[in-house]
Each structure stands twice: as C-alpha cells, then as structure tokens.
Amino acid sequence: MRTSSTIRTGRTVKRTTRAAATLAVAALTLSLTACGGDDDNGGGDSGDKGGGTKAPASSVTLPKLDGESLEVAAVWTGTEQKNFKQVLTEFEKRTGAKVTFVPAQDPIINFLGSKIAGGSPPDVAMLPQPGAIKQAVDKGWAKPLGAEATKELGENYSQGWQDIGKVGGKQYGVYYKAANKSLIWYNAQVFENAGAAEPKTWDELLDTAQMVYDSGVAPFSVGGADGWTLTDWFENVYLSQAGPEKYDQLAQHQIKWTDPSVKEALTTLAEIWGKKDFVAGGASGALQTEFPASVTQTFTGGDQPKAGMVYEGDFVQVNIGETKAKVGTDAKVFPFPAVGDTAPVVSGGDAAVVFKDSKAAQALATWLASPDAAAIQAKLGGFLSPNKSVDASVYPNEVQKKIADALIAAGDDFRFDMSDQAPQAFGGTPGKGEWKTLQDFLKNPKDVAGAQAKLEADAAAAYGG
Template sequence: MRFGARLALVVITLVATATACGAPHGSGSQSRKATDCGPYARYGKHAGTQVSVYGSNRDREADLFEETWADFARCTGIDVQYEGDGEFEARIQIRAEGGSAPDVAFFPQPGLLERFARAGKLKPASPALAALAKRGWSADWNSYATVDGTLYGTPLVANVKSFVWYSPTFFRDRGLSVPRTWSELMDVTEKVAASGVKPWCAGVESGEATGWPLTDWIEDVLLRQQGPGVYDQWVTHKIPFNDPRVVRAMDTVGSILKNDRYANGGYGPARSMASISYQEAGTPILSGDCAMHRQASFYAEQWPKGTRIGPDKDVFAFLLPGTDATSRPVLGGGVFAAAFSDRPEVRAFQEYLATADFARARMRKGPFVSANKGVDPAHAANPVDALSIRLLQDPRTQFRFDGSDQMPAAVGAGTFWKGAVDWIGGKGTQQVADSVERSWPSH
C-alpha cells in the first residue's frame, strides 16, 4: 500500500472506531454516515494491531481488495496493510527465507503453498477457519490448500480459465457461429484467416511469471484431448512431463499459436506474443484486428474502461470446445490465503476472508469470481463472471485446477513457464518437454 493510502487508512481507522462503533458522530468531519459494525462483532476488538498482507494483485485489483475489507478494519481496529507485487512468486520465497514473511500471503499456486507448508513456515488453519472452509467450499477446493491432511489456507479468489473471448459483432458480421467442438473452432479459425485477419491474439509477458498464459493453453488442450484422468497423472508426475500425449497437446497448441497465419493478430508475427503483456493481449479484438483471445474469466478486468461485456455487447466469451459438444471439462485457478503468523488479529482477518460475506462484498465492487457456495451468480458484475460461478457451483462440472500451479514450484512456476517461452520462440516441442521433465525434483 502506498504511504499516503496507509496514512489515510490509519486516520480513518481511528475516527471510525470512535464514531461508527458507538461514539457521537453528528458534527464537523464526523457527520458522514457511520459504519455498521454489527456484522463484524464476531471477530472481536483488536485495537492498535496490524496485519501485513502480501500478494500478486496490484493497481485496481489491490484497491478493490482494500475497499472490501475497509469496514472490517475500521470495526475491529486492525490496520490491514496490503502490498501487491508482480514478482510475488520469486520474492515471497526470499522474504520467507530471510525472516521477513508477511502475516498473510495470497498464494496463486497450491504448489508454492505446499512448499512453505512442508518447510514448516505456514500456520495450520484454526478449528474455526477449518469449519468455515468446510462450509463454504467443496472438498476439491479445500484439498488444494491441504498438505498431508492439514488445512493451511482457504480459497480467496476463483477463476475459469477455459474461456475464449471474442467480439459478437465481429462474428455476426462475418456469419460465424460460436464453435461447439474443436473441429468447429478450427473451421472458424480458418475462415477468419482466409478473410485476411489473424484469428488469434495472445500475450504472455508477465514479469517473473512470463509464460503462464502458454502453459494454460497446453493444460486446457491436454484436458480436452485426454480427459481428467490423464491430466491428473501428468500433474502429479505419475506419467512423465514429456509423455507423448502431452507432446501431442503442445503440438496442437503450436498449430495455432506458432502459426504466423493464425497469430498474433494486431501485433505481428506469432512469436511477438512473448513481448506482449497478458493485460493488453486481447485488446485487438475491439479494433477487429483479431477474432479470438483465450484467457480466463479474470480478463474481464483488463478490458479498457467502458467496454461492455455480454452476448450482444462489445465482447463476450465461450468455453474452449473439446472433441465433442457434450464433454468439455473446465480448467481453472484460484488464490489461497494462508498465514505465516498465528496471532488473534491474524486469525480474525483469515476468518473474515473465508466467509461468503467477504466474497459477496467483493463482488459488489466489480468483476470477481468465487467458488464459495454462499455466492449468488445473479449478483455477479458481468455475464462471464456469472457463467463462471454457475460452472464452479455445478456438481456436474469436471473442474481441474491449473496444472502448473499444482506442480512443484521449481517446475510449475519455473522450468515450465520458461520452457513455454522458449517454445514459442522457436524451440522444438520434444526438446522443451524433455528439458522440463529433466528438471522435475527427484523427491
């Protein structure tokens, strides 16, 4: 949090504690409406305490988090200090090993969370937090933050990654239909290419995390070609990373993303995506310079201000199709809140984050997806978020968590990301797959 914002929060906390929770507030600067502290009474009073929070969310996403828990902070007296860092994956390890770990961290990779849990750095969930987790999420979701039978964190954010964003106007003007199978997807791709427009746009630059949009592509296609069983075996290394079925999925993705005829619309040759940030990667859809952009539900936050989302609006999304119209598993991801400290104010903050109340409050601020059972998709900020929540809550959905996020951090957030960038730059599929396989920890 910036110094000015941090100072403002301290001032607001002091004033609000005096006014919102019982003191007079009818004159001068205290004339604003008081905060209703009733919903936060269960978390107790922790005046003069501070909780440091560290995550990868920055800019507007960070602001929305801070706005969401502001009332909680005022009413409990906890000064919540959030720091967002685009180099989270690398720096959280440096900080934890150097003795300067935050009180709470927002982990986007279960594999990274597991690493710290096994090292004895993270604190097990309290009984109250575990009860909230069991009530709010499915066993599958809680398993991603469970290590050797012990729960260490709770889901904070969810997303659906198997979306293809497109312009409904572009499709309508060219007589294109939303594809229901992979064959139909390639037919649309070829028709757009034949019209002189590169059908796909992509960008994989993301600081220290550069490459993750490519690994998402590969995981999504493997899930569709081979099904959840083979996908699970690959993620857990029961089959090698360079299994022929994985190589086939990579080559399928390469037939699109390494093809200069199909990519990179609006930017240049296919390999240009290595230097295009993921945040700006889909914007050529709005100008008609590309037709499709495969990216997660959270990309809703990246469209330029004023962009309308919906089936008859500026942009919308469809699920990446599979081999047939009836079997389309869903790849997704999420962020998990886990603690390096075990103090009353830290536990109170964790418990608040684990409630449907927090998820609903965050949804009211803007685009946000949660897999919490208490969230109503009707209250989502846009139709894609609503679709995502319905998919996550549907017991028939074959949901699988992002593979690289579950792999050992050295692979999932290391050699796989880097290898994917080398691959898009021209290295052969087998060469890259073999290299990642050799990097897998032996134990």
C-alpha cells in the same frame, strides 16, 4: 472447475468419475450459452439462479482489533489489487485493525522467503499454487488455520475446495478466489463481420479462426510474455485430448513429458501457434505481449482490433473493463472447445495463508472465508468465488453470474491447474521450467521433440527425479 476432480494436497489425490466430469462440462456449456448476448449489468431476477448459493442471514463474527496492524502480500496489480483493497477496508471497519497491502513478485514463494529471512513476513499471503502452500508448510513458514477460520471454511466451501488448502491433513489455505480457465472471449463485431459462430470442437475453432483471418483480423491474441498463459493453453488441450486419468498422472509426474500424449497435445497446439498470421504480431509479437494487453487489444480498435479472440479465464473481465467494450454485448465468451471426447474444464485459484499465528491474522483468514468478504469483490467484477454461500445475484453481469453458478454446481467435480500443482521451480517461475519451454515452443512450434525433452528434464529436476 475441472472436468473431474483431481485435487493434489501434498501427496494425496482425489478423483471422481469421467461421467461426473461430463455432467460438469455440460453444466458449464449450458450456463454460458444460456447467457445469450445480453448483459443485464447486475441485478435482475437472479435470486433463484444460485443453485443453493444464497448468502446466510447472519454475517461472520470478527473480534475487535483496535490498534492492531497487519500486512497482506499478493501478486495482484491494477484493478484486481484495487478491488481487493475494498475487501480489506471493510475488514478494517469491522475490526478496527489497520491492513496494509504489500505488492509481491512472482514467484511469490521466493518473495516470501526474502521477507522471512529479513525478519518481516506478512501476516497473510495470497498463494496462487497448491504447490506453493506445501512449500510454505514444509519450510515451517505457514501456520494452520485456527478454529474460527476452519469453521467458516467448512460452512461455506465444498470439501474439494477445502482439501486443496490442506497439507498433511491440516487446513492451511482459504481459497478466496477461483478461476475458470476454460473460456475463449471474442470480439462480437469481428465475429459478425466474419460470419463466424461460436465453435464447440477444436476443428470448428480452426474453421472459425480461418473465417476471422479471411475477414482481415488476426484470429488470436496471445499474452506470451507471461508464460502461465501458455501453460493454460496446454492444459486445456491436454485434458480434453488425453483425458482426466492421463492429466492426473502428468500433474504428479507419474508419466514423463516425453509421453506420446504430450506430443499429441503440443502438435495440436501448433495448429494455432504455428499457423502463419493466426497469432497477432506473430510469435515475436506475442512473446512481447503481457496478459492484460492481450485482452485489451482484442476489444479496442473498433471492428479492426489486433485480434478477434483471446483465451483465458473469467478474470479477463477486469481487463475488458479497461476498454469501452461491454461484457455480454461487445465481448462475448464460449467454453474452450472439445479437442477430444469432452470439453475441458480447468480451474485455478488463490488461497489466503497465515504466516503469523496472531489473533489478527486468524481473524483476517476468517473474514476471507466468509461470503461477506467475497461478495464485496464479486460485485466489482472480474472475480469468481468458490464460496458456495455467495449469492450469484451479486455478480455484476449475466455472464459472470452463469460462470459462478456453474462453478458452484460443479461442487467437488473439477481439475485444478496442472502447472499450479507442480513444484514452483517447474510450473510457476518466470523464465524457467514449463513457462520458459512453452515460450520457446511458441517461437518454434515445429520442435515438438525438443520441447518434450526440455520439459521432462526440468520436471525431473523439480520433482526430484
């Protein structure tokens, strides 16, 4: 979900107008604020809320695969992995195949390289970056989707979501999972104690943070041990402040990271990252906090948690579910505030890519492109599907239903995560590139020029000059 459509598929980029972007942001904002504070915990009269997202009457047709065995690799862990395995179990029931989940490590493209070198690639892998899909195609590892998977994809996905899974005009990826990465979740009791309200602009966010701080709670929890969370912070600020055209250019390295627009965004980020005691545990504490803990520490500890707010996508709900907090009541959410003229809407996702061109692997890709598969995981929470044939009523709470509706209503009008568009060496590798530089910047947010120089050097090397 982006404020306008920039979909990088190899070297092709699709754009829509800023006017359309504004409509998408407005739809998201209205959807979230319409949630109020109540969580109906699934069900309800959401049958007419799907914006045309009714599931089809017939189920996907799958072949009989008795005796076949498949492996599916993904970096998912914990509840996310557990829930996805339920989707695979249903595939087994329908086909007779046996599916094994293979835990992968970031960067997954390196993990796959080692598996392929050892002669044991998985049948299907879930790739979290368009750049990784292109790398897999360029290396000759990925196989194009077959006719049935492509047909299922065409029936259930907008053209934009189909396009980001293409390389060289061929369909390689099924974006099974999406993410709205423009959300800030907050502890409702902390806000009530502080007398704080949901902010709509960056200046209001700073004021809200000060109110939370004055009430005795650190305003923000930041999972700085995972560099990708920091790239998401940057992308939201940059998209809103610099605008979609600049975002496009920086995503493709058509402008340098030493550009004044990057300086402005980093300087803006430093208004939070560099403010004493605004980040729980300070920079050193944040850099030792992994993403799941950044969420759970915001919603545990009664009315004195370690932080009052945590920024990240809709998938935060999986981690909130590990606490006693209830989404929509104890844990609430607002759109990432506008830094510039328009609030940002940034999306990400994970695509199923075939690595063994077999009947079984293609059948699994077909299954993952179906509303039947997505509905299983949607019901379990912490999951968002770009599949427009999934009825929003299957989502387990009102907040998630509204987020899902907004994603489908946006259609092709979104911007994809910038770091996920980059070569993995720059935008997707722990301890390197953008992840590492932004971790260093969190530690020393006064060194804007140094961060810019390092980002540009790493980007130039990764993009090839």
